[in-house]
Amino acid sequence: MTDLRIQVVERAQLAMMLEVAAFPKPGNVDRCHDYPDTTIEHFLASAILARPALEEAAAGKGRIGEIIKHAVRDTNTHGGGNTHFGAFILLIPLVYGKDIAGALEAITHTESSDAVAFYKAFAMTAVRMPAGDDLDVNDPHTLTLIRERDMNLLDIMQHSAANDMVAREWVNGFSLTRRGADLLKELGPGRASIVRTFLTLLATEPDTFIIKKHGLGVAQETMMAARDVLDGRRTVEDLDGECICRGINPGSIADILIAALYIAMGEGWSWES
């Protein structure tokens, strides 16, 4: 493995670490608090244990769906539940292709075997799916459907894009990832920029992880609350407290922030202030 490949892998791991260490991030596990069954150690362990899958991706060989499955398998060894499934959906193609352009190229080459592997990875997690999806991860018939329709992994993401902002990144050219990276660079180096970027993304679009758990109304409320924090009408600590109390965790925005950190660091942004 060349030095460049190691750099790409380590940048992805640092992105995962920096996201969870940044605080306060309203509603999510951060340096200031855990959830009862998922602690900061679970996220940090996952960042460490993802290395072999990220190295596989950095080699730019192998199948993206299979590599996502390996990442989930290797990081599911702890009892903290799914920590980085959404992040892997973004990071694996980004590491595979090195940057957004490379990722967009790589995902067009996925096949139905990638889609099948991805669904197997999905089944290892406890991530929610919207009711009534005809490609339900819990239905054994889904894998047959995928093969019959000859859907590749990009088709699957297209299928999921309406209800899942992480899948949407695959079909919209990683636009929120790009926006997050640009924000980080505008805001300058350091931890405060990570928190500000998180809040800005949160104020930009309703988090689909919140929608699946609490409905669109709550997700839109959270968006507006993040806007209030950005505009100084409310403290971030106050919003954090409310989110934790109500079980509102913007998990998909966190996944996109990880991808944004990965891209920004590749373009010279530094986490050290």
Added chain:
Amino acid sequence: MTDLRIQVVERAQLAMMLEVAAFPKPGNVDRCHDYPDTTIEHFLASAILARPALEEAAAGKGRIGEIIKHAVRDTNTHGGGNTHFGAFILLIPLVYGKDIAGALEAITHTESSDAVAFYKAFAMTAVRMPAGDDLDVNDPHTLTLIRERDMNLLDIMQHSAANDMVAREWVNGFSLTRRGADLLKELGPGRASIVRTFLTLLATEPDTFIIKKHGLGVAQETMMAARDVLDGRRTVEDLDGECICRGINPGSIADILIAALYIAMGEGWSWES
């Protein structure tokens, strides 16, 4: 690289992560606070960036002194100063030999080239040496002396053992590491056991990192204060506050705790409670 070797490497990385995430650890960087120039992110980045050197060690080939130098080089890329030099002095032989017995065997095979590489690594850090040491890391003549006297790395550790409890582990059979691992296993799984083990080690022997910075008196005071916390005469938060305020950070006990976590996990102890 076999699975077993990856497991050993990841266990070392998890040990580094768990030590810094555990809180409150009186006086040290932990989840609750940073130092002005060294933050939790610096320690966590170092745990990620140490992987190639740990893999080199796990392969059980190559020279231990050189591998320690690689670990320092690869983790010195951030601006947080020395984070894990002491931890590497313990982890590299432990990972090389897989356990304490293997490490003790491996260190007997070090040569003067290991000692020279180690001194070069030492020079990359800002770690203090006691005044008047005839093997001063800042004296270019030291490398010549090491070669003339044909000292291997174990000889160097023997030379440093009186003033450095990390070096002492090499010559006393990793006795505090062993004690820390046994304590973790006695106390049971989870984060609370990490903090309790830290306090117990702190109450056991004066931390030589504190001695170098503040003198023996302060180190002994800290020992007794840790004993007060263990016996319920004082809260850990109170001791933490005092240590931070006075700049007392028990860095060598933290290094030994990392080695203890590595050993304990290899013997079945789990960080998940």
